[in-house]
Amino acid sequence: MRRVGTRYGWAAAFAALYARPIHAAPLDYLTSYGARSDATRPLMLGVIVISLGVVAIISMLLIGGLRRSSLPPRPGAKLDVIADEGGLGWLWIGVGLSSLVLLISVVWTVAVLAKIAAPSTKPALTIEVTGKQWWWQVRYLSDAPEGVFTTANEIHIPTGQPVKFELIGGDVIHSFWVPALGGKTDLIPGQTNETWLEARLPGIYRGQCAEYCGIEHAHMALIVVAEPPQRFAAWRAHQLQSAAPARGQPEFQMRCGGCHAVRGTEAVGILGPDLSHLMQRRTLAAGTLSNDPDHLAAWLADPQSLKPGSLMPAPSLSPAELADVHAYLKTLN
Numbered sequence: 001m002r003r004v005g006t007r008y009g010w011a012a013a014f015a016a017l018y019a020r021p022i023h024a025a026p027l028d029y030l031t032s033y034g035a036r037s038d039a040t041r042p043l044m045l046g047v048i049v050i051s052l053g054v055v056a057i058i059s060m061l062l063i064g065g066l067r068r069s070s071l072p073p074r075p076g077a078k079l080d081v082i083a084d085e086g087g088l089g090w091l092w093i094g095v096g097l098s099s100l101v102l103l104i105s106v107v108w109t110v111a112v113l114a115k116i117a118a119p120s121t122k123p124a125l126t127i128e129v130t131g132k133q134w135w136w137q138v139r140y141l142s143d144a145p146e147g148v149f150t151t152a153n154e155i156h157i158p159t160g161q162p163v164k165f166e167l168i169g170g171d172v173i174h175s176f177w178v179p180a181l182g183g184k185t186d187l188i189p190g191q192t193n194e195t196w197l198e199a200r201l202p203g204i205y206r207g208q209c210a211e212y213c214g215i216e217h218a219h220m221a222l223i224v225v226a227e228p229p230q231r232f233a234a235w236r237a238h239q240l241q242s243a244a245p246a247r248g249q250p251e252f253q254m255r256c257g258g259c260h261a262v263r264g265t266e267a268v269g270i271l272g273p274d275l276s277h278l279m280q281r282r283t284l285a286a287g288t289l290s291n292d293p294d295h296l297a298a299w300l301a302d303p304q305s306l307k308p309g310s311l312m313p314a315p316s317l318s319p320a321e322l323a324d325v326h327a328y329l330k331t332l333n
Contacts, residue, residue: 026206029179033205035162035198036116036182043112050101116182119162119196124229126164127155131174131187131209134216134310135273135286140236141166149239149263152273153286154223155207158232162198175211178224184210199226204282215309221287239277248328251321259312262332272312278332285310297326 032041130137139150157163167176169187177184178197185195199205209220227235242264243249249265257267263276281291285307289295300322303312317325 027179027208031180033200033203034181035119035200036196037180038200039112039115040183043108046108047105050105054101119164119198121162123164123196124158124161126166127157128166128168129155129176129187130168130170131176131213131220132170133172133214134209134220134307136220136222137170137273140239147240149276150261150274151239151277152281153221153283154225154281156225156227156232156235157197157199158229159199159202159226161229162196165195165197167193167195172213173211174209174213174220176207177210178205178207178222180205181224186211197224199224202227206287216307219286219288219307221283223282223287238280243276243332246328246331248324248326251324252328255315255317255321255325275329275332278329280333293326293330296329297322300326300329 029044030041032038126141128139128141130139136153136155137150138152138155140148142148165176165185167185167187169189169191171189173189174187175184176187176195181197181199182195185193187193203226205224205226207222207224209217209222211217213220240263243262252262253265253267257265257269259269259272261268261270261274261276263274267275279291283289284291284295284299285303288307289299299306300315302314303310304314315322315325
């Protein structure tokens with residue numbers, strides 16, 4: 001099988017996929033497209049301005065002090081008494097202004113945190129996200145057991161409606177971050193953290209693990225696809241459908257079903273991503289590769305050459321068996 005020439009081809013794939021409102025920078029955190037990020041963006045810009053102001057003032061004082069110390073002392077000057085030249089007074093003025101700026105920053109931060117603690121309306125749905133090495137398990141929860149389904153690495157949400165996320169660390173600490181829609185929230189083994197997101201406009205929003213989690217941390221990306229409620233409802237209904245029998249299914253169930261699941265088949269593994277509707281996803285291996293037949297074939301043949309350290313080993317399959325598994329996966333729409 002043809003091997004992919006570079007493991008960084010996903011960057012070009014993402015660039016081709018992005019349409020408005022996504023900008024050229026995949027992780028642009030300076031532009032907001034959601035209610036949660038709308039609240040935090042002014043605070044972020046304010047803190048940046050304050051920080052630049054502090055750096056500028058300290059730099060000017062330092063330069064002034066260095067220039068002054070290089071000048072020869074005036075005859076009769078009292079070098080050991082700062083108060084004689086008003087230095088102590090200016091020091092207290094500086095302390096007072098610094099304390100005031102710090103107090104404003106603290107009050108502003110607390111007000112923003114209170115505002116984003118919960119959405120203004122009841123969430124439209126709840127999604128459980130588990131961070132693993134190195135991919136994202138995404139489970140859509142429902143009061144009805146038949147409405148629960150699992151996918152991976154690509155999250156679909158309706159626009160204009162808040163969505164609640166329950167975040168779990170599957171192995172080590174990860175961090176869930178979709179900068180255009182909201183801030184970072186850690187995923188910690190043994191506990192469940194909660195956050196929420198709301199997308200104002202349809203689009204594809206890039207996310208990333210923001211906590212170093214191991215060798216493939218940089219290749220642990222995710223996509224949030226925001227679409228109108230009607231299209232989201234149609235997508236959700238399709239995810240609940242079972243896979244149709246196809247060539248290669250027995251081979252897949254025997255060779256891959258211990259780690260992966262496909263809805264409606266005997267493959268019920270939980271160690272790897274659920275592959276029920278694999279070919280609807282835009283990427284493979286958590287954003288490492290664009291999802292097309294060539295990349296899929298390369299990934300099946302030797303995943304370690306494309307994502308070293310991932311928990312998927314190179315399969316011990318003959319060329320004919322690989323072809324059968326590849327043919328079956330291509331039918332999972």
